[in-house]
Amino acid sequence: MTTSTSTVTYRPALWTTGDWNAFFGFGTNILVNMLVLTGLLRFVLKMPDSLVFGRILPALGTMMCLSTLYYAYLAYRLAKRTGRSDVCALPSGVSVPHMFIVTFVIMLPISLSTHDPIQGWEAGLVWVFSRALF
Secondary structure, three states, rough: OOOOOOOOOOOOOOOOOHHHHHHHHHHHHHHHHHHHHHHHHHOOOOHHHHHHHHHHHHHHHHHHHHHHHHHHHHHHHHHHHOOOOOOOOOOOOHHHHHHHHHHHHHHHHHHHHHHHHHHHHHHHHHHHHHHHHO
């Protein structure tokens, strides 16, 4: 007598109809946030275009792409492990209130006191890095 056990593996759906709404809503939110950030960097902090368009925005785009893919992977893995179909990836991006606080409370005063927007940018990087640690 042979016993056969079949294991059915759950494969979560990678795309559902509600995802179109999230795609366009999140995409519009990201676009507006990037435009506001670009305006703050260029016109408030007087950052050089070579820094804004050559380093900051490409790094931000890379971070958002990688973090979104990573969160999607984690959500897929959780849905597969638990068999749930209501798991969603956490959106990743720039926090607008935090962006204004860092710009006007950290970066702008340092940029104005040193007359160097790069030092203001470096102070902002230190602030964001320290917030990520704690």
